[in-house]
Amino acid sequence: MAEKACKKCRRVTETDTCPTCKDSTLTASWKGYVIVFDPNNSEIAKKLGITVPGKYALRLSK
Numbered sequence: 001m002a003e004k005a006c007k008k009c010r011r012v013t014e015t016d017t018c019p020t021c022k023d024s025t026l027t028a029s030w031k032g033y034v035i036v037f038d039p040n041n042s043e044i045a046k047k048l049g050i051t052v053p054g055k056y057a058l059r060l061s062k
């Protein structure tokens with residue numbers, strides 16, 4: 001499994017393009033993740049600036 005994280009919005013995906021922001025600057029170097037089901041009622045989503053439900057990386061490496 002080669003999941004990558006979007007450098008812009010941290011979305012974790014197995015595709016080559018971020019499904020959230022359509023960006024293709026993805027990195028395989030990331031640690032930890034949160035799964036957001038309801039961004040409007042999630043404190044973590046608010047802190048990370050997440051507005052779309054999905055899986056997001058907590059830490060990205062350069």
Ligand SMILES: [Zn+2]
Binds near residue numbers: 007010011018019020
């Ligand atoms: Zn993105």
